[in-house]
Amino acid sequence: MRILVLGGTSFVGRGIVAAALDSGADVTLFTRGRTGTDLFPTVPRRVGDRDTGDYTALRDGEWDAVADVSGYLPRHVGPAMDALDGRIGRYLFVSSHAVYVRDGVGPGADENTPRRPPVRDADVLTEDTYGPAKVACEDDVLARYGDRATIVRPVKVAGPHDNQDGLTYWVRRAARGGRVALPTRPEQPVQLVDVRDLGTLVVRLLADGRAGAYNAAGPVTTIGDLIGVCAAAAGTRVEVVPVAPEPAPKPFPLVKAEAMWHSQHRGASRARAAGMPVTPLAETVADTLAWDRARGTPPLRRGFTDDQERQALATAS
Template structure:
């Protein structure tokens, strides 16, 4: 099959490109050419920025069996690509996010749960509070344009090699240093991610099999105590949420930690039953951790919680009566 990827050089897109190639398909990518490109030479590079006038000129007169939109954040850009490709791609797969849900305290969060109100289509900036509403707007554009030929994928936090967000990689990197390790909560809260390679394989599957609809993508749901075991942490020091707040340590410093009872706790309880029934396969958590560490030890990532700051926090905790 001939596949067009909007994006494709970084993290999730890179995994998707590699998965299509591994399945024997021909891949073209449309990118702005501003980020490092380590893809194989047999990937066709097309240059363009759909957010600008003439930014889709490289697609003129071409058709593909499917388009996978990895880089759709602003509704105006997604509108441009969806309308330009209508009638020229057999399926439009939009990579959305689990952050579209309006009630993220539900346990579990399912595809038919209420969504956030869509952001205005003329929004020009992606911010934290607008991220979910913007993706809702983009989803609606794709569904309205392609109907049954639209597939919406809503991944949980994505993990694995090539993850320059430095969220998941913090944990296998920290575990590799050994010693007393600051861990959030008491071990009973939960953490859940989706390996980028699992997301990529499922993307190939929905294209090959012509599967439409909306799918949450999430991996195994582990307690933090189980996650610590997966990581191989030998000396955990558990710090409850109240202490963490007092120490001004949050999601940025201790990524992936959302207490089960928090207003967003359902985001660590995403149901992937529909995708699993459709053929989603999951990588073992131990493999995700191992492979992420093998990549990240050479990736020169930086983290909000330095080793020095962690040592200070641990010392202050030990000093408490």
């Protein structure tokens, strides 16, 4: 199977490319050539830029399927589809569970959950525009490809090579042990999907020619239990200390306002029926810890600094 991956050298795209290569697929990458230039040295590359609409590198070639990991705005997706018009089979768009409405949604909500109104003219992606912009992208892909369109809606993706410091923050913090400041209640639900499970799902959907939408989500846990799993992987002991959320830098890794806790209960039975595996959380955590240590534990962009955590712990009741 010939697969073109739009954006495949960062985190999610990297997982999809690895899964595709493992399956024996013939993969081509389309990237800006800025990151991961040493990855997948045997894979052909086309260089362009979604932000400027430069898809001229795709003016020739045919593929059985496209996996679009780089589309966040309609102005990214539309030109890509135009450039590939008539030369691909299936178009798989990696969207987000943020497309769903925020209110009135209970645990186990599936792909039939109403979506938020689309936004087409966003200049900056924020908490208010990210999901609606993805809705607009989904609509455009579905309008162009119909039953040759596949939509994947991941929850928070986790695992090795995570460039968003989500699970990585808690893995690293638990590895230090001791009192851990948590700017939410320990019973806050958390739902992750291992990046490798997501990659496998994408490849299986393409190989089987499956249309429609699929929630890519793992089992639900609590953030308190997650920190405990991280400590167990590192062989440390921790005491989780709830602290007031106000001093915490925002957004804080994996922490949700209580009004958004419902978003951590997505139903994923359709994806699992399509072949998405479920890596145990302890394995995802252990592999993330090993990867983080191997890269030298560089500074993280999110979470408490040491001084901020000490301050938060000092004011905890």
